[in-house]
Amino acid sequence: MCLVSYQALKSPLEKLTEDEWEQFMTHLNKKYPSIFTGHLHNQSALEVVKNILVSLKEGAFRATVNILKNMDQNELADSLQRDEGGMNSVFGSTQLRGHFTYLIIQSYPFCQFCEKLQHQLKQQTYFLPTITQGEKVQLQNMYIDTLMELLSDKNERLGYLEGVDQLLSQKGVFNDKAQVTFITGDAGTGKSILLQQSQSLWSKGELDTGARFLFAFSCRQFSAFQESDKISLWDLIFKHNYTCPDGDMRNNVVEYILKNPEMAIFTFDGYDEINSNFDQGTDYEISSPEETAHPLVLLKSLLSGKLLNGSQKVVTARTGTEFLSMLVRKRVILKGFSIDQLQKYTDKYSQGNEDQKLVSVQINSNHLLQSLCLIPLFCWIVFESCSQSVEILKTLDHGVTLTSIFMDLVRAFFSRSNLNIYTEAGSWKLRAFAKLAHLGMEKEKFVLNYDHLSSCGIGENDLKVGILIPASYYDNGKTATFQFMHLTLQSFLTALHLVLEEQMSTRGILQFFPQLQSQHFLHLPWRGGSKSQTKSSSQTNEHHHYTNLFLCGLLSKQNNDLQEPLMSLPLLRKKQELLFSFLSDNVKLNFRNLPLDKIDDGIAVRLTHDMLRMLRYIFETRSDKLAKLAAKGFSAQVIKLTYCKVDSFDCEVLAFVLQYQKEFYCINLDNNNISDYGIRQLKPLFSNLTTLRLCDNQIQDEGVAIFTNEFLKYKALKGLTLFTNHITDIGAKHIARIIEECPHFRRLGNNRITGEGGRYLANAIQRSKAIYYVGMWGNKIGDEGAKHFAEAIRNHPNLSPCFQYLSIPHLMRVMVLSLFLKCFITLEGILDHSSIQNLSRSFIFFVCAFGLPSSIQTTGFQWGSSTKTEMATKINRL
Numbered sequence: 016m017c018l019v020s021y022q023a024l025k026s027p028l029e030k031l032t033e034d035e036w037e038q039f040m041t042h043l044n045k046k047y048p049s050i051f052t053g054h055l056h057n058q059s060a061l062e063v064v065k066n067i068l069v070s071l072k073e074g075a076f077r078a079t080v081n082i083l084k085n086m087d088q089n090e091l092a093d094s095l096q097r098d099e100g101g102m103n104s105v106f107g108s109t110q111l112r113g114h115f116t117y118l119i120i121q122s123y124p125f126c127q128f129c130e131k132l133q134h135q136l137k138q139q140t141y142f143l144p145t146i147t148q149g150e151k152v153q154l155q156n157m158y159i160d161t162l163m164e165l166l167s168d169k170n171e172r173l174g175y176l177e178g179v180d181q182l183l184s185q186k187g188v189f190n191d192k193a194q195v196t197f198i199t200g201d202a203g204t205g206k207s208i209l210l211q212q213s214q215s216l217w218s219k220g221e222l223d224t225g226a227r228f229l230f231a232f233s234c235r236q237f238s239a240f241q242e243s244d245k246i247s248l249w250d251l252i253f254k255h256n257y258t259c260p261d262g263d264m265r266n267n268v269v270e271y272i273l274k275n276p277e278m279a280i281f282t283f284d285g286y287d288e289i290n291s292n293f294d295q296g297t298d299y300e301i302s303s304p305e306e307t308a309h310p311l312v313l314l315k316s317l318l319s320g321k322l323l324n325g326s327q328k329v330v331t332a333r334t335g336t337e338f339l340s341m342l343v344r345k346r347v348i349l350k351g352f353s354i355d356q357l358q359k360y361t362d363k364y365s366q367g368n369e370d371q372k373l374v375s376v377q378i379n380s381n382h383l384l385q386s387l388c389l390i391p392l393f394c395w396i397v398f399e400s401c402s403q404s405v406e407i408l409k410t411l412d413h414g415v416t417l418t419s420i421f422m423d424l425v426r427a428f429f430s431r432s433n434l435n436i437y438t439e440a441g442s443w444k445l446r447a448f449a450k451l452a453h454l455g456m457e458k459e460k461f462v463l464n465y466d467h468l469s470s471c472g473i474g475e476n477d478l479k480v481g482i483l484i485p486a487s488y489y490d491n492g493k494t495a496t497f498q499f500m501h502l503t504l505q506s507f508l509t510a511l512h513l514v515l516e517e518q519m520s521t522r523g524i525l526q527f528f529p530q531l532q533s534q535h536f537l538h539l540p541w542r543g544g545s546k547s548q549t550k551s552s553s554q555t556n557e558h559h560h561y562t563n564l565f566l567c568g569l570l571s572k573q574n575n576d577l578q579e580p581l582m583s584l585p586l587l588r589k590k591q592e593l594l595f596s597f598l599s600d601n602v603k604l605n606f607r608n609l610p611l612d613k614i615d616d617g618i619a620v621r622l623t624h625d626m627l628r629m630l631r632y633i634f635e636t637r638s639d640k641l642a643k644l645a646a647k648g649f650s651a652q653v654i655k656l657t658y659c660k661v662d663s664f665d666c667e668v669l670a671f672v673l674q675y676q677k678e679f680y681c682i683n684l685d686n687n688n689i690s691d692y693g694i695r696q697l698k699p700l701f702s703n704l705t706t707l708r709l710c711d712n713q714i715q716d717e718g719v720a721i722f723t724n725e726f727l728k729y730k731a732l733k734g735l736t737l738f739t740n741h742i743t744d745i746g747a748k749h750i751a752r753i754i755e756e757c758p759h760f761r762r763l764g765n766n767r768i769t770g771e772g773g774r775y776l777a778n779a780i781q782r783s784k785a786i787y788y789v790g791m792w793g794n795k796i797g798d799e800g801a802k803h804f805a806e807a808i809r810n811h812p813n814l815s816p817c818f819q820y821l822s823i824p825h826l827m828r829v830m831v832l833s834l835f836l837k838c839f840i841t842l843e844g845i846l847d848h849s850s851i852q853n854l855s856r857s858f859i860f861f862v863c864a865f866g867l868p869s870s871i872q873t874t875g876f877q878w879g880s881s882t883k884t885e886m887a888t889k890i891n892r893l
């Protein structure tokens with residue numbers, strides 16, 4: 016049986032000619048560079064098939080079929096696919112392949128460990144965390160891709176990963192020499208789950224890599240070691256994480272990895288959680304996996320490539336965590352669910368369960384909740400809490416806040432153990448967990464032992480509440496250790512401790528705000544700074560930011576009913592007043608006298624991500640006074656929040672503060688992630704908006720429909736820029752209405768507008784007397800759309816002779832058509848060096864007929880004299 020499958024893979028390859036074989040090997044090596052580490056040539060089909068099978072296992076057939084298809088060897092690919100289908104149906108794929116892989120393993124002893132590793136990872140990654148007792152949710156049933164954006168080293172956006180399988184592919188690599196794929200994202204955007212999914216894919220041979228070993232670590236593990244601990248890399252791997260008996264097998268694996276380090280992937284989850292108190296000396300690194308050192312030194316040496324140079328590393332961290340940029344090969348930013356992804360998630364969650372269907376309906380009908388749920392963690396909390404208690408479901412009707420959904424989560428945990436936080440026993444237990452969370456947060460300890468637990472009054476029995484989960488696998492179960500079910504839950508309970516603790520000095524509640532506390536930053540010397548350097552608040556501990564946010568929520572007057580049963584009213588008032596006066600001092604300090612810039616749209620004030628965080632604090636308090644105070648600081652014509660990591664929930668925050676800005680103004684939100692939900696939250700601001708900039712923000716047609724209706728109500732809109740979103744012809748129809756009624760410039764480049772949308776827009780342009788600018792590059796309006804545009808600009812009072820921004824092929828078409836229509840246009844389009852190299856004959860004829868365009872604006876490329884010379888040469892060659 017196994018020989019059949021082996022033959023099945025080998026025989027089509029043997030049918031390739033010599034050239035085709037070379038081609039096959041080139042494709043294989045390009046796609047899976049780590050399958051062959053030595054010479055590619057002169058490998059027999061037997062060797063190649065063995066290697067493909069050992070590396071890609073269950074994915075071997077699919078990979079070979081894809082490569083054959085890419086080579087246009089469709090017949091061979093089809094016959095291979097038929098063979099695979101036949102074998103699957105006759106023998107059952109798992110059994111057959113398992114048996115076959117076993118035979119292969121006999122000739123590669125280290126593969127026994129690979130198999131073991133795969134099996135272990137398969138088990139480790141099988142389930143998703145859940146609070147519902149006894150019920151386990153399979154990752155593959157609940158996993159939904161999130162938005163995984165690729166960024167360059169200069170923060171330029173490079174597009175999105177289409178699936179987790181591409182995580183280690185060449186897509187988005189900007190530094191081939193570096194070895195770390197660095198994934199960042201806000202709390203709960205799914206970094207750990209992304210790793211879990213990629214590990215699961217690897218164990219099934221479905222990750223786009225040929226690596227044979229994957230070792231997964233949680234960075235928390237590194238903080239659990241004592242400062243004096245020293246171990247070798249092999250011990251860290253084989254004794255602490257993945258048991259491999261000493262002797263032949265281990266020697267074999269070690270020898271193989273040493274020879275082929277690129278065959279090993281190391282993943283490190285939660286780099287932001289590394290305890291900063293360790294200082295191992297700036298330059299101390301080791302190069303031998305046999306050498307013993309503190310595990311943090313091992314980590315540092317692995318990431319820098321000093322140790323096992325060439326091995327692949329994947330690191331996840333919260334947004335804003337420092338990391339030495341020269342080590343980064345590829346950067347991925349997780350942005351949570353898109354609207355469609357959220358829909359898929361809620362559909363999956365509510366399958367077959369009536370309560371959960373109700374939650375889904377709630378989410379769909381509550382805009383604020385929808386925005387919150389774009390963060391997978393928050394969505395998960397809402398579903399989990401509501402499945403525990405119908406009471407909680409009812410609370411979603413009222414104003415939902417980040418703090419309230421975490422309070423619901425805690426109540427859900429307690430109700431699971433038939434405890435109520437407002438009874439004496441329940442409140443006592445709640446305080447104990449809150450005290451433990453605070454103890455850990457203060458010491459940056461995320462792995463806690465029995466001593467810590469008992470010092471806070473938590474006994475073994477309390478573990479069944481589920482707030483704490485075992486972390487002992489970090490130490491092979493030798494000592495029992497625990498962690499909070501999610502780090503954000505630890506942040507929330509820490510804030511709760513600050514509020515409830517009577518002994519705590521009132522000043523003590525502000526201890527995690529950077530300005531009042533001696534700054535306690537995450538620090539590894541080689542992260543790119545030194546301990547002595549002063550850092551901005553964005554570099555402070557991310558977990559403290561969440562604690563502060565929850566503190567603001569818990570002390571909000573709106574949440575009085577949450578706290579009142581748990582503490583004395585005078586103490587609550589005292590703490591509320593202190594926080595209020597602290598925040599208002601801060602607002603005065605940070606938002607008054609902000610530097611102003613003069614830009615095209617007027618006098619601009621630029622808000623930073625740190626300021627946005629302060630606004631989030633204010634929003635969580637729901638204090639109108641603070642919001643008014645902050646709004647005073649933005650009395651400029653333009654409020655700029657570009658590249659500020661504004662998401663749809665932040666739009667509610669902005670609306671809450673900017674509602675007090677009564678003058679007309681422009682808001683620039685380019686390059687954020689606000690989506691249609693964000694547009695909905697911004698609705699209260701549209702009456703005062705004269706210009707709205709929303710480039711690259713995941714806007715779809717629904718969002719366009721919302722602001723179109725708003726803008727048409729007030730007719731104050733002058734500028735609207737929307738390039739690089741997901742607007743289709745439906746959105747174009749809405750925008751056509753805006754063009755007719757609010758005639759100023761509109762930028763619509765790089766959307767999904769086709770000929771039909773082109774027609775709506777062109778007709779609107781024709782009717783609009785005052786429009787003077789339309790940007791359309793990067794759409795697909797085609798010849799049909801171009802024809803309508805050419806007609807529209809003929810004799811147009813403002814757009815002739817200035818017509819702009821159609822993508823190059825369309826620009827050509829418009830120009831040629833315009834010539835026929837005898838409409839003279841000035842070329843002012845997107846031209847870069849390569850497009851000039853490829854200038855079409857029609858363009859050259861155009862130039863011959865009319866001379867060089869008088870004004871050419873280019874993207875990142877000036878129409879300089881060398882270009883003109885180049886043009887002249889081309890023309891002379893005609």
Ligand SMILES: Nc1ncnc2c1ncn2[C@@H]1O[C@H](COP(=O)(O)OP(=O)(O)OP(=O)(O)O)[C@@H](O)[C@H]1O
Nearest residue numbers: 157158159202203204205206207208391392395502
């Ligand atoms: N892609 C996803 N599909 C389905 N559920 C997800 C996904 N990503 C995250 N979740 C849900 O959100 C929860 C939190 O995700 P995760 O722990 O990965 O976030 P994180 O970004 O690592 O957070 P933190 O920075 O706080 O550690 C998961 O336990 C899971 O229930």
